[in-house]
Amino acid sequence: MLRALYNALWWIAAPVAVLRLVWRSRKEPGYRRHIGERFGRGRGRLPEDDAPLIWVHAVSVGETRAAQPLIDALMKARPDARILLTHMTPSGRATGEEIFGDRLMRCFLPYDMPHAVRRFLRAWRPSVGLVMETEVWPTLIDECRRADVPLVLTNARMSQRSYRRAARFGHATRDVFGGFARVLAQSPADAQRLTALGARNVAVLGNLKFDMTTPPELVARGHAWRAAIGERPVWVAASTREGEEERVLEAFASLAPDHALLVLVPRHPQRFDEVAALVARQGLHIERRSAWAPVGAAAAALGPVRPLSRETQVLLGDSMGELGAYYAASDVAFIGGSLLPLGGQNLIEACAVGVPVLIGPHVFNFTQATADAVAAGAAIQVKDPADLARVLRELFGDRPRRTAMGAAASAFAARHRGATARTVDVLTTLLPEDHAPALAGDVK
Numbered sequence: 487m488l489r490a491l492y493n494a495l496w497w498i499a500a501p502v503a504v505l506r507l508v509w510r511s512r513k514e515p516g517y518r519r520h521i522g523e524r525f526g527r528g529r530g531r532l533p534e535d536d537a538p539l540i541w542v543h544a545v546s547v548g549e550t551r552a553a554q555p556l557i558d559a560l561m562k563a564r565p566d567a568r569i570l571l572t573h574m575t576p577s578g579r580a581t582g583e584e585i586f587g588d589r590l591m592r593c594f595l596p597y598d599m600p601h602a603v604r605r606f607l608r609a610w611r612p613s614v615g616l617v618m619e620t621e622v623w624p625t626l627i628d629e630c631r632r633a634d635v636p637l638v639l640t641n642a643r644m645s646q647r648s649y650r651r652a653a654r655f656g657h658a659t660r661d662v663f664g665g666f667a668r669v670l671a672q673s674p675a676d677a678q679r680l681t682a683l684g685a686r687n688v689a690v691l692g693n694l695k696f697d698m699t700t701p702p703e704l705v706a707r708g709h710a711w712r713a714a715i716g717e718r719p720v721w722v723a724a725s726t727r728e729g730e731e732e733r734v735l736e737a738f739a740s741l742a743p744d745h746a747l748l749v750l751v752p753r754h755p756q757r758f759d760e761v762a763a764l765v766a767r768q769g770l771h772i773e774r775r776s777a778w779a780p781v782g783a784a785a786a787a788l789g790p791v792r793p794l795s796r797e798t799q800v801l802l803g804d805s806m807g808e809l810g811a812y813y814a815a816s817d818v819a820f821i822g823g824s825l826l827p828l829g830g831q832n833l834i835e836a837c838a839v840g841v842p843v844l845i846g847p848h849v850f851n852f853t854q855a856t857a858d859a860v861a862a863g864a865a866i867q868v869k870d871p872a873d874l875a876r877v878l879r880e881l882f883g884d885r886p887r888r889t890a891m892g893a894a895a896s897a898f899a900a901r902h903r904g905a906t907a908r909t910v911d912v913l914t915t916l917l918p919e920d921h922a923p924a925l926a927g928d929v930k
Contacts, residue, residue, distance in 0.1 A: 504521065504524075516576025524594050524596055529609070530611075546578035546581075581806070613916075614636045614637075615635055616640045622663070639669045642671045669687065670909055671689065696838075696899060708812065708839075709815070711794075714792070721746070730823070737875040773802070775805050813841050830851050833859055834899055842892055844865065847870075864897075864898040864899075
């Protein structure tokens with residue numbers, strides 16, 4: 487009954503979803519491209535192409551970057567296989583294009599409707615499918631099971647909040663989670679909750695995000711920016727969400743903003759103009775990173791074209807793919823999505839760069855990573871804007887403490903690496919035998 491109702495709701499929702507794509511395309515044109523793929527109408531691969539196909543689903547930007555080490559490792563482990571990378575957002579797709587170029591195939595994942603998913607599976611014929619973290623789509627799971635495509639929930643996490651919600655549906659939930667061929671959890675707590683929801687073949691392999699590395703050129707770029715900024719204190723508020731920038735600016739107002747620089751990096755690029763207008767209304771002097779230094783290919787040359795004016799109080803990070811550089815340019819990093827009940831964002835990348843981390847109270851999407859970082863002395867959890875301002879003042883006035891926290895952050899990130907290799911070991915057992923032709927020198 488629930489499955490029939492779910493499918494019926496999708497028939498009602500599909501036209502609304504298309505209208506929503508068109509609406510969102512006003513600010514992000516990518517939403518009106520490749521709409522057919524969202525109904526399983528894609529080119530697929532050639533009928534004569536019988537190479538194993540590893541399908542990796544990464545919803546948006548964060549999941550795509552987290553999947554990079556895994557995809558690179560899979561390409562190395564199985565060079566005979568093809569990779570299909572699917573997304574839900576155009577920004578995620580653009581990130582995939584930026585990272586991988588033409589080394590793999592890509593399309594949007596279809597909506598969770600039986601006919602759309604069946605068309606997708608027929609067109610691409612995957613040997614194995616990987617969905618990241620919390621992507622649980624009942625029809626997709628069911629159709630993969632029918633098509634004999636092993637579907638693996640990779641880097642899986644399940645917060646207590648999400649567990650309570652899912653558990654309300656009883657047997658229906660157990661049927662859905664039981665459809666995964668493997669579940670590779672981030673932590674024992676995630677594994678316990680997922681097992682209670684019906685998941686089978688659950689293993690704890692760690693968090694893939696610890697294996698993300700910031701490219702050296704980004705770190706060098708951040709250091710060059712810092713040289714152009716000068717000696718004043720610098721903090722970055724990274725991946726902020728709607729409604730959160732006001733709270734960040736409230737904390738900033740308590741810090742003698744004439745003497746400090748706030749680097750403000752909204753999570754979603756369509757909000758750059760909106761956030762710039764908000765800062766201007768606060769009477770603060772703002773500089774946009776895109777106006778201060780070259781963006782894109784031109785940014786390969788280290789450093790900005792000019793020193794940042796001392797009058798600049800807020801530097802708006804209106805660029806994509808440079809979060810590591812913003813961290814490297816800062817004394818302290820605040821991780822957004824956590825001052826409001828939004829679940830938080832990934833703090834691991836900041837730790838890996840070796841910057842002290844602050845994070846708000848709402849971290850239900852990153853509970854284990856946050857708790858471990860705080861316990862390691864790499865991060866401090868703050869309660870509200872006033873507490874954020876208080877801790878920033880303390881850290882700006884205590885260089886030895888900042889240095890110690892930065893070292894603890896680097897050590898914390900390094901200590902938890904290795905999930906990628908463990909995940910590849912599991913996934914390769916689900917693929918057909920390597921059918922790459924032997925080289926002439928290999929024939930005996």
